[in-house]
Amino acid sequence: xxxxxxxxxxxxxxTVVGPSGCGKTTTLRMIAGxxxxxxxxxRIDGEDITSxxxxxxxxxxxxxxxxxxxxxxxAENIAFGLKMRxxxxxxxxxxxxxxxxxxxxxxxxxxxxxxxxxxxxQRVAVARALAFxxxxxxxxxxxxxxxxxxxxxxxxxxxxxxxxxxxxxxYVTHNQTEALSMGDHLIVMNNGRLEQLDEPKSAxxxxxxxxxxxxxxxxxxxxxxxxxxxxxxxxxxxNVDLTVLERPxxxxxxxxAVFLRNELVRLSESELEGDNTFPGSIRDVDYQGSDVNFxxxxxxxxxxxxxxxxxxxxxxxxxxGDDVWLQVAAKDLIYVAx
Amino acid sequence: MKGRWNWxxxxxxxxxxxxxxxxxxxxxxxxxxxxxxxxTFPPKSLSIRWYEAFLADQxxxxxxxxxxxxxxxxxxGCGIVGTLTALGFVRYDFPLxxxxxxxxxxxxxxxxxxxxxxSTMFFGEVGLSRGTxxxxxxxxxxxxxxxxxxxxxxxxxxxxxxxxxxxTLGASRLRTFREITFPIIAPSILTGxxxxxxxxxxxxxxxxxxxxxxxxxxxxxxxxxxxxxITPKVNVLATFVLVVTIAIPAIGMLIQRQLTATSE
Amino acid sequence: MSTPNTSVGAEVSRIKxxxxxxxxxxxxxxxxxxxxxxxxxxxxxLGIIVLFSxxxxxxxxxxxxEFTLAxxxxxVANPIYHTIIAKSFGIGVVTTLIVLPLGxxxxxxxxxxxxxxxxLLLGLVVVQFxxxxxxxxYAWISILGRRGVVNQILMMGSIITEPLQLLxxxxxxxxxxxxSLMPFMILPVYSAVSTIDDDIxxxxxxxxxxxxxxxxxxxxxxxxxxxxSGILFTFIIAAGAFIAPQLLGGPGERMIAPVIADVxxxxxxxxxxxxxxxxxxxxxxxxxYIFTRKADLEEALEGTAL
Numbered sequence: 001x002x003x004x005x006x007x008x009x010x011x012x013x014x015t016v017v018g019p020s021g022c023g024k025t026t027t028l029r030m031i032a033g034x035x036x037x038x039x040x041x042x043r044i045d046g047e048d049i050t051s052x053x054x055x056x057x058x059x060x061x062x063x064x065x066x067x068x069x070x071x072x073x074x075a076e077n078i079a080f081g082l083k084m085r086x087x088x089x090x091x092x093x094x095x096x097x098x099x100x101x102x103x104x105x106x107x108x109x110x111x112x113x114x115x116x117x118x119x120x121x122q123r124v125a126v127a128r129a130l131a132f133x134x135x136x137x138x139x140x141x142x143x144x145x146x147x148x149x150x151x152x153x154x155x156x157x158x159x160x161x162x163x164x165x166x167x168x169x170x171y172v173t174h175n176q177t178e179a180l181s182m183g184d185h186l187i188v189m190n191n192g193r194l195e196q197l198d199e200p201k202s203a204x205x206x207x208x209x210x211x212x213x214x215x216x217x218x219x220x221x222x223x224x225x226x227x228x229x230x231x232x233x234x235x236x237x238x239n240v241d242l243t244v245l246e247r248p249x250x251x252x253x254x255x256x257a258v259f260l261r262n263e264l265v266r267l268s269e270s271e272l273e274g275d276n277t278f279p280g281s282i283r284d285v286d287y288q289g290s291d292v293n294f295x296x297x298x299x300x301x302x303x304x305x306x307x308x309x310x311x312x313x314x315x316x317x318x319x320x321g322d323d324v325w326l327q328v329a330a331k332d333l334i335y336v337a338x
Numbered sequence: 339m340k341g342r343w344n345w346x347x348x349x350x351x352x353x354x355x356x357x358x359x360x361x362x363x364x365x366x367x368x369x370x371x372x373x374x375x376x377x378t379f380p381p382k383s384l385s386i387r388w389y390e391a392f393l394a395d396q397x398x399x400x401x402x403x404x405x406x407x408x409x410x411x412x413x414x415g416c417g418i419v420g421t422l423t424a425l426g427f428v429r430y431d432f433p434l435x436x437x438x439x440x441x442x443x444x445x446x447x448x449x450x451x452x453x454x455x456x457s458t459m460f461f462g463e464v465g466l467s468r469g470t471x472x473x474x475x476x477x478x479x480x481x482x483x484x485x486x487x488x489x490x491x492x493x494x495x496x497x498x499x500x501x502x503x504x505x506t507l508g509a510s511r512l513r514t515f516r517e518i519t520f521p522i523i524a525p526s527i528l529t530g531x532x533x534x535x536x537x538x539x540x541x542x543x544x545x546x547x548x549x550x551x552x553x554x555x556x557x558x559x560x561x562x563x564x565x566x567x568i569t570p571k572v573n574v575l576a577t578f579v580l581v582v583t584i585a586i587p588a589i590g591m592l593i594q595r596q597l598t599a600t601s602e
Numbered sequence: 603m604s605t606p607n608t609s610v611g612a613e614v615s616r617i618k619x620x621x622x623x624x625x626x627x628x629x630x631x632x633x634x635x636x637x638x639x640x641x642x643x644x645x646x647x648l649g650i651i652v653l654f655s656x657x658x659x660x661x662x663x664x665x666x667x668e669f670t671l672a673x674x675x676x677x678v679a680n681p682i683y684h685t686i687i688a689k690s691f692g693i694g695v696v697t698t699l700i701v702l703p704l705g706x707x708x709x710x711x712x713x714x715x716x717x718x719x720x721x722l723l724l725g726l727v728v729v730q731f732x733x734x735x736x737x738x739x740y741a742w743i744s745i746l747g748r749r750g751v752v753n754q755i756l757m758m759g760s761i762i763t764e765p766l767q768l769l770x771x772x773x774x775x776x777x778x779x780x781x782s783l784m785p786f787m788i789l790p791v792y793s794a795v796s797t798i799d800d801d802i803x804x805x806x807x808x809x810x811x812x813x814x815x816x817x818x819x820x821x822x823x824x825x826x827x828x829x830x831s832g833i834l835f836t837f838i839i840a841a842g843a844f845i846a847p848q849l850l851g852g853p854g855e856r857m858i859a860p861v862i863a864d865v866x867x868x869x870x871x872x873x874x875x876x877x878x879x880x881x882x883x884x885x886x887x888x889x890x891y892i893f894t895r896k897a898d899l900e901e902a903l904e905g906t907a908l
Contacts, residue, residue, distance in 0.1 A: 034502050053623055054505040055513075067503035071521050080517075084508035132508065344813060351707040355788075356723075358781045359730055362741030365751060369744055377744055379754040419635050426633025430625075436900060442636050443903045445644055446835075447890065449842030451859040452879045455866050456647035459654055459876065479643045482636060487904055510619035540734025543844040543859070547867070557736045564740055564849060576737045583732040 001026060001037070001192040008136075008170065008185075013162050015183035015200075016172045019215070023192040024172045028138050031170070033057050044135050055084070060129030060167075062139040066121050068113040074100075074124050075109040081132030099127040102161055119150050126158065130165055137162075139171045143178065155182060176216055180204060188212045210257040210338045218293070219259040220305045223338065228252040235335055238302050243275040243330045250337050257338040262293065262308040264332040267315045272327040280305070282322045292316045296326060363580060370573035377570065392574040397552075398559065402578065405556040408473050409538040415478035416534035417527050420485030428493040443483040453480070454547030468550040476548060480541060481534030488533060492526035525594040532590035536583045648883075654876035665872055673877035683861075687882060690858040691889075694841030697779045701836050704780075705787025706829065710821075712788070713795035724792070730785040739845045742778045743769060746850070770852035778850040779840050786839065787832030790905030794828025795821065830897045831905025838886065858882050 001023050008014050016024045029035040031042055033054030041050040049057050060081070068077050078099050079092040087095075100106045103123040113121055122142060129137050142158075143151045159182055162169050173179055179186055180200045188195040188203065188211070196208045207213035214221060224237035226244075228251070234241045235258055242258065250256060266272055271279075278298045286293035290311050297304045305326060309315035318324065369377040373385035392398055423442060427435070445453065457476055466472055496519070504514040520527075542557035549558050556579055563572045621627055655673055658666035677683050712724055730738070745751045746768035753765040768774045798821060806816040822829075844859040851857070862882070866875035893899065 032502075032506055034505070053510075054502070055508050055510045055619075057506075059506060061503065061506040063499050063503055065497075065499065067497070067499040069500060069504070069518060080504070080509075081507040084513065128503075128507070348707050348711050351704060352711040355704050355708045355784060356726065359784055360726070361745060361751070362738050362781070363733065365744050366737060366741045376749070378749045379744070379751040419639055422632040422634075423636025424633075426629065426631075426636070429632070430629060432629060438633070438637060439900050440903070441640055441645075442633070443900070444640060446903060447838060447886075448644065448648070448883070449838070449859060449886070451842060451844055451862050452651070452883055453644070453647075455862065455875060455879055456651045457643065458866075459872060460643075460647035460650045463650060475643060479639060482639065483903070486636065510615075511622040512618055536732040540732075540736070542734065542736045546863070557734050560736055560740065561845075564743075572740075576740075579737060580733055583734065584729055587732050 004189070004192070004194045005040075006187060006194065006197050008168060010168050011166050012184045013159070013169045013171065013182060014185045014187060015179040016170060016187045016189060017174065017176055017179035017215075018189035018195075020174060021191075022189045024174075024189050025140055026192075027189070028061075028140055028170065028172050031136070032059055032061050032138055058132075058135045060132070060134040060137040062125050062129045062137065062142045064141045064144060066113075066125040066142075068121055068125060068128070070113055072112075073109065074105070074111050074113070074116070077113070077124060078128045078131045080128060081134075085132060095131045099131045102130075102164060103127045103157075118146055119154060122146065122154060123157070126161060130161070130167060134167065137167050137169045139169065141173050142171075143173070144175070158182070180216070188215060190215075205334075207259075207334065207336060210259075210336050213257065213259040213334055213336055218262045218306060218308070219334070220262075220303075222258040222260070222301065222303070224256060224258055226250050226252060226254045226256045226335070235333075240300055242328075242333060244333045244335055245330050247335070250335070255338050256335045259334040259336075260305055260328055261332070261334065262306050264328065265305065265307045266327040266329075267294065267296075267307045267309055267318075268325050268327075269315075269318070269322065270325065272325045274327050275330045276333065277325060277327040278305075279323065279325055282318060282320050282324060285318075285320055294318065294324075296324060298326065366573055366576045367580065369570065370577040372570065372573075375570060377573070388570040388574045392571045392578075395571060398571065398575055400552060401554055401556050401559040402575070404553060405539055406582075408470065408477060408555060409535045411470070411474035412477035412481055412538035413531040413535040415474065416481040416485035417531040419478060419482055420489050420530050420534075421523075421527055423482070423486050424490040424493050428490060428496075442486055445480050446483045450480075450541070450543035454544035457544075458547045468548060469553060473545065473548050473553070473555070476544065477538040477541060478534070480544065481537045484533045484537060485530030488530040489523065489526050492523050496523060525597040528590060528597070529594055532587045536587055539579070539583060651876045651880055651883075654873050655880050657873040657876075659871045659873045673874045674881075676874060677877060677881060683878065686856050686861055687858050687885065689856065690841045690882075691885070693776070693779070693843070693855075693857060694837045697776065697783060697840035698833055698836045700776070700780050701783050701787045702829070702833065705784050705832055705836075706791050708784070709788045709791025709793075709828065709832075710795050710825075712792045713798075727785055727788050727792075730782075731789075735782050736845050738782045739778045740849050742774065742781075742850055746774045746777065769850065772851070772855055775846050775851035775855050778846040779843060782846070783836045783839060786835040787829075790828040790831035790835075791825060792828070793905065794825040794831075798824045827898075827901055828905060831902040834893065834897075834899075834902045835905075837889075841886070842882075 004023070004027055016027065018024050026035060030037045033049075033052060033056075037050065041048050043049065044058075069080070072080070075096045078096045082092045082095055096109065097106075100108060103126065105120060105123060105127075108116070108120070108124075113124070116124065122145075125142065126139075129139075139158075143154050146154060155178060158171075171178075171182060183200060185197065186200045186203050187197045190211045196203055196212045198206075198208075203212060204216050207216065210221070213219065222237045224235045224242070226233070226235050228234075228246075231241075233244050233246045235244050235256055236242075237258060244258075271277075278300050280296040280298040282294050283297045283304055284295035286295070291308050292311070294307045294309065295304045296307055307326060309318070368381065370388060371384040371386065372378075372381045373383055373387065427439060427442075432438075453476070461468075461472060500518055500522070501514050504518045505511070509517060539555075540557060541555075542561060545555055546558050546561065549555060556575065560572055560575060563569060654665070656669050656671070658668055658670045658672055660666045708727070712720065712727070717723075743750070747753070748765040748767070748769070750769070752768060753762075756762045757765065768777075802824070803816055803820055806820045807813075811819060841857075842859050843857060844863065847855050847857040848860050858878070862875050862878050865871050865878060890899065893902075
């Protein structure tokens with residue numbers, strides 16, 4: 001871990017995303033109290049909890065493999081947090097009933113975890129972490145063990161549950177779709193460092209580091225140099241000058257990485273007009289169902305660029321070998337200092 | 339799978355070994371019903387006179403009771419010490435770990451004669467006198483490696499995130515052990531305890547150094563009876579022991595199977 | 603199951619929980635308890651033996667607490683003790699050599715067979731472990747005696763006219779030792795062989811290995827840890843055996859364990875018994891050291907924990 005600092009507002013849903021080994025799980029575990037940070041501190045509501053052992057923090061955790069107690073019923077699992085805090089049987093039952101209602105598993109009180117399906121277990125794990133009304137809930141890739149359809153429906157479920165309970169949530173995932181769709185704010189991490197903290201839209205549209213630009217969305221990266229002269233802001237890549245919009249943090253002569261987002265590159269069989277137009281031919285086609293990814297060789301740039309076309313558009317019918325034109329508007333060209 | 343003849347040889351040899359292992363047990367049981375003082379083979383008739391003699395022999399009954407008491411104490415001791423030791427080795431890292439594991443297992447390597455002798459000298463110096471505490475303590479030592487190994491292998495399979503989950507829910511370490519860890523590994527602890535029980539019950543070579551007066555164990559009594567003159571009551575005693583040392587672990591295993599079914 | 607919240611009870615809990623957070627205290631208990639137990643009740647006594655072996659033996663079992671080498675001198679000067687120790691190691695080796703093929707066969711059979719009686723057969727072996735070794739040994743008195751099972755059967759079958767002297771001989775003792783130590787070879791071998799994936803053996807055959815070759819090149823090496831474990835236990839227990847020599851052996855089969863016990867319990871010569879124990883134990887230690895050169899001691903010791 002290098003240097004990770006951030007603040008989270010109460011009631012917020014924050015996602016932390018990054019590749020495996022980037023330190024997102026470690027960060028989570030440190031907040032939960034399962035690991036010790038070598039330096040720095042953790043504060044909740046202004047109170048420093050860094051030296052508190054896990055069981056004295058008021059933080060709920062949903063583990064990747066749920067970690068439901070196999071020898072306890074669903075109700076006992078959910079009530080566990082309250083039981084540890086000395087709540088009465090009546091209070092425990094009330095909380096269990098409420099949670100089962102929220103997660104739509106009413107009547108499951110006496111079932112055992114191994115009798116429940118994956119999705120059901122997942123919801124019980126969430127309920128257990130929320131039942132004792134914690135200050136904060138941490139979720140460590142809770143949906144990664146579910147199949148695609150279930151994952152999508154659970155995504156909506158989790159958001160709904162979080163809205164209903166209003167509890168502050170930090171959600172860790174390596175899946176960028178989840179990260180973009182679920183959070184009020186998004187944190188991108190890489191190699192133990194925090195790369196960017198922003199609203200999902202902003203992070204996607206205006207990545208602040210090459211890593212973030214590359215990690216979110218699908219794009220082709222080109223490296224070049226920014227220059228500002230009589231012809232306006234440009235980035236020189238190889239032998240070509242790309243027209244871009246000015247950025248306050250980049251000066252003439254800086255090395256930059258340019259990212260061409262698949263969906264922002266225009267593709268056509270006929271010649272296109274506008275900034276940054278290039279002829280090329282399709283080298284490879286990657287059929288993905290709802291859209292098609294093309295790998296187009298651009299002799300001018302000396303490399304190939306990824307472009308996507310949505311199913312149903314005429315461009316989606318193009319095949320290998322076809323000659324095409326690509327165009328990227330200056331406003332759609334993402335570049336960051338590298 | 340080996341070729342047909344090879345496999346037949348293996349089966350044949352195995353059958354022979356089985357026979358050799360079962361024979362002593364069968365003979366003991368058979369002889370306990372033999373009417374004569376000195377059992378011959380085959381018995382001409384069966385009789386329970388020695389059973390009656392046995393039940394009337396207070397010393398033998400006392401030995402049976404005492405052995406059971408010691409074995410129970412050893413089982414409990416091994417359960418506690420074995421669990422704590424296994425936990426330590428599985429969860430924590432410390433220097434010389436590999437060597438220390440062998441240290442815990444060393445009672446298996448030291449010849450029982452030497453264990454009996456050395457501890458007698460030691461306790462003599464320390465000032466402890468022979469009795470229940472002495473024997474039970476030493477039987478815990480002897481059974482510890484076995485209980486330790488059984489419990490440790492279960493702990494290796496134990497999912498530690500369950501404990502982490504419990505702690506995030508507010509359970510302290512001790513509470514977590516009580517509510518989560520212990521119930522789940524309990525079947526293996528039971529197995530370890532049962533192992534310790536039968537090992538203690540059957541221990542002779544070291545125990546012969548430790549018995550005093552009426553505080554004597556079944557194996558020592560058996561040996562004494564054999565050394566002096568073989569009265570057939572020995573066979574009755576042995577048959578009882580056979581039943582106990584076969585039945586208790588068998589029941590223990592059944593219970594363990596039941597417990598494991600619900601907690602997994 | 604939550605404790606009633608009296609302020610004293612809650613305070614005690616809090617203290618206990620805080621203590622449990624301290625790493626060194628935790629280590630003291632787990633694994634501390636076990637280690638302390640072994641140190642105090644095994645290692646310390648062994649240390650005392652060293653001490654006692656240098657004491658002198660007084661009259662009627664008294665101990666003269668002065669440093670002397672008399673016990674060791676006695677050992678060196680009396681070749682009979684050398685013979686006894688050599689014999690014990692010899693018996694250890696012979697027993698192991700007999701148990702090895704027989705026990706391996708059974709372990710192999712159990713691991714590779716598919717019969718539905720497997721749990722029962724396995725149980726019959728495990729049961730041997732539970733029955734006290736003294737019972738499994740003394741039973742042979744009835745079987746090998748002049749009017750025992752073996753002789754009766756042989757006489758009834760007219761194979762012999764005079765009963766054979768099997769009891770109180772080397773053969774009798776060996777039979778008792780071998781049979782009672784069988785499970786120590788069977789179970790580790792069973793354990794090791796059953797972890798061998800059948801596919802591996804099949805693969806060897808598809809690559810051209812005959813049954814014998816496949817066994818030699820694949821099964822045997824892979825089951826070696828089990829064999830090693832069996833050898834370790836069989837040798838150590840056989841060499842240090844007490845019951846079999848006493849009950850089944852004759853005066854020609856003096857082994858070290860009964861001799862040590864005699865010196866201690868009958869002669870009350872604690873110092874000399876200590877010296878003998880120490881010498882024998884050191885020799886066992888040397889054997890173990892040689893053993894660790896060739897195999898993993900910890901792994902071998904775990905072999906019997908099924």
